[in-house]
Amino acid sequence: xxxxxxxxxxxxxxxxxxxxxxxxxxxxxxxxxxxxxxxxxxxxxxxxxxxxxxxxxxxxxxxxxxxxxxxxxxxxxxxxxxxxxxxxxxxxxxxxxxxxxxxxxxxxxxxxxxxxxxxxxxxxxxxxxxxxxxxxxxxxxxxxxxxxxxxxxxxxxxxxxxxxxxxxxxxxxxxxxxxxxxxxxxxxxxxxxxxxxxxxxxxxxxxxxxxxxxxxxxxxxxxxxxxxxxxxxxxxxxxxxxxxxxxxxxxxxxxxxxxxxxxxxxxxxxxxxxxxxxxxxxxxxxxxxxxxxxxxxxxxxxxxx
Amino acid sequence: xxxxxxxxxxxxxxxxxxxxxxxxxxxxxxxxxxxxxxxxxxxxxxxxxxxxxxxxxxxxxxxxxxxxxxxxxxxxxxxxxxxxxxxxxxxxxxxxxxxxxxxxxxxxxxxxxxxxxxxxxxxxxxxxxxxxxxxxxxxxxxxxxxxxxxxxxxxxxxxxxxxxxxxxxxxxxxxxxxxxxxxxxxxxxxxxxxxxxxxxxxxxxxxxxxxxxxxxxxxxxxxxxxxxxxxxxxxxxxxxxxxxxxxxxxxxxxxxxxxxxxx
Numbered sequence: 001x002x003x004x005x006x007x008x009x010x011x012x013x014x015x016x017x018x019x020x021x022x023x024x025x026x027x028x029x030x031x032x033x034x035x036x037x038x039x040x041x042x043x044x045x046x047x048x049x050x051x052x053x054x055x056x057x058x059x060x061x062x063x064x065x066x067x068x069x070x071x072x073x074x075x076x077x078x079x080x081x082x083x084x085x086x087x088x089x090x091x092x093x094x095x096x097x098x099x100x101x102x103x104x105x106x107x108x109x110x111x112x113x114x115x116x117x118x119x120x121x122x123x124x125x126x127x128x129x130x131x132x133x134x135x136x137x138x139x140x141x142x143x144x145x146x147x148x149x150x151x152x153x154x155x156x157x158x159x160x161x162x163x164x165x166x167x168x169x170x171x172x173x174x175x176x177x178x179x180x181x182x183x184x185x186x187x188x189x190x191x192x193x194x195x196x197x198x199x200x201x202x203x204x205x206x207x208x209x210x211x212x213x214x215x216x217x218x219x220x221x222x223x224x225x226x227x228x229x230x231x232x233x234x235x236x237x238x239x240x241x242x243x244x245x246x247x248x249x250x251x252x253x254x255x256x257x258x259x260x261x262x263x264x265x266x267x268x269x270x271x272x273x274x275x276x277x278x279x280x281x282x283x284x285x286x287x288x289x290x291x292x293x294x295x296x297x298x299x300x301x302x303x304x305x
Numbered sequence: 306x307x308x309x310x311x312x313x314x315x316x317x318x319x320x321x322x323x324x325x326x327x328x329x330x331x332x333x334x335x336x337x338x339x340x341x342x343x344x345x346x347x348x349x350x351x352x353x354x355x356x357x358x359x360x361x362x363x364x365x366x367x368x369x370x371x372x373x374x375x376x377x378x379x380x381x382x383x384x385x386x387x388x389x390x391x392x393x394x395x396x397x398x399x400x401x402x403x404x405x406x407x408x409x410x411x412x413x414x415x416x417x418x419x420x421x422x423x424x425x426x427x428x429x430x431x432x433x434x435x436x437x438x439x440x441x442x443x444x445x446x447x448x449x450x451x452x453x454x455x456x457x458x459x460x461x462x463x464x465x466x467x468x469x470x471x472x473x474x475x476x477x478x479x480x481x482x483x484x485x486x487x488x489x490x491x492x493x494x495x496x497x498x499x500x501x502x503x504x505x506x507x508x509x510x511x512x513x514x515x516x517x518x519x520x521x522x523x524x525x526x527x528x529x530x531x532x533x534x535x536x537x538x539x540x541x542x543x544x545x546x547x548x549x550x551x552x553x554x555x556x557x558x559x560x561x562x563x564x565x566x567x568x
Contacts, residue, residue: 014567045567048566048567051412051413052412052413053409053412053413053565053566053567054565054566054567055563055565071418071562071563074413076413076414076415077415079413081413083409084409085406087405087406087407087409087410088405088407089319089322089405089407090405091319091322091323091324092318092319092322096318096322099318100315100318100319101410103311103312103314103315103416104311104312104315104411104414104415104416104421105414105415105416106308106311106415106416145410
């Protein structure tokens with residue numbers, strides 16, 4: 001089976017600035033692909049190239065097995081997209097904006113607009129002009145437009161932008177159900193790393209225009225470093241007991257928490273607890289913590305020492 | 306519904322809901338009304354002075370109050386006003402997609418970009434046609450109300466087609482406005498271009514070379530620069546206007562088809 005998205009050596013320069021450099025993306029059908037990167041890393045440029053909005057300086061783009069561009073050619077009937085901040089005609093209502101999208105998407109089913117309005121929770125705003133919508137509702141309108149034609153592939157740039165916490169959860173569940181129940185492929189960029197972490201089945205990290213890492217969610221889980229965090233009442237006694245047992249002890253700055261990074265501590269926290277109990281300073285909290293995706297991301301991109 | 310009708314429906318809805326359609330209608334309605342006022346003054350300068358419409362000291366020798374003069378006023382105001390007002394329409398139809406950041410929603414769709422651009426041009430043409438017809442109809446009403454002498458069906462018929470020709474020639478200059486709106490991504494570049502071409506057209510016409518500049522042709526044809534100006538217009542003027550239209554049209558299509566839409 002082919003890839004839903006496939007780029008080969010995709011590069012784009014604007015004058016002297018190379019926005020993306022030899023990006024090779026492979027997104028399988030049904031995957032939820034999280035595309036991570038800092039501001040200016042090249043996420044939006046990549047997304048625009050996937051949608052044929054910019055012409056690659058080098059390389060090629062295939063979407064749903066069809067070559068994209070030049071001249072706006074592509075399988076757009078089967079692709080829903082949301083690029084950067086959603087935009088709408090401010091003097092038109094939510095329904096009118098979606099009616100325009102329905103006709104331009106060449107959907108003959110008139111009920112498609114009502115269905116997507118209901119699905120995205122826009123029913124109470126249907127006759128409101130887009131110009132007076134909140135950022136969150138404008139985002140919902142943008143997502144409604146992307147989902148209107150029930151596409152096989154969704155290309156979404158920061159889909160959670162502007163949504164309140166309940167909205168973020170709602171959209172996450174919607175995207176997950178589309179992928180799991182209908183086999184929709186989702187390619188989404190986000191700066192909310194925890195969102196991507198919760199939703200994506202595969203993750204690509206772009207940094208300074210280059211795709212520096214591409215891995216499955218499972219692999220990411222394994223790569224993120226773990227540590228044993230121990231909270232005690234008598235920090236000095238605990239430190240000395242653990243040091244005597246041969247552990248390299250670190251203390252979290254400003255907190256009475258001991259950190260052990262060694263595998264033998266992470267694999268056997270019960271043994272660590274026994275050492276502390278025997279030393280007369282039992283732990284009041286003992287937990288294996290995993291590195292946050294943000295920390296992993298910053299470590300990988302070298303943005304944090 | 307085919308792709309063009311879908312795109313045209315979308316463009317028409319945007320225009321209907323916009324304040325620009327009302328503003329251009331209001332602005333164009335003023336032209337025949339001013340013409341009518343001018344006729345009232347020419348018809349009876351003493352009465353106009355008594356009513357306070359003109360100063361007691363004014364000397365009006367500009368023409369006579371009759372239908373041919375009134376139609377001439379309509380032609381000239383359409384030629385002059387149209388250059389700017391029609392440019393407002395084209396600038397809005399194309400520039401609003403960039404000003405409202407909606408252009409990106411028109412690029413990756415089953416409806417091809419060329420169809421969307423084509424629908425925008427057709428809407429602009431129909432909008433201009435509608436305004437021109439409106440000027441003529443209001444003009445007939447105002448002229449009848451003012452009771453201008455010298456009516457003949459022949460004068461009305463000739464004037465109608467002259468008005469349509471001037472509107473068509475003005476429309477043929479609009480693709481360049483559309484191109485500036487697209488490349489410049491907004492309203493300012495096309496309006497800047499419209500004012501620049503308007504001034505250039507006046508200067509070149511004054512210098513006697515207006516028949517070679519498409520932007521001067523509607524103004525010369527309206528009689529703004531006298532009968533000699535009208536006589537200057539020849540086949541070469543129409544051919545150049547057509548070439549300007551084709552060049553602007555093709556360049557706008559090419560830009561929408563191929564230019565990077567990175568913003």
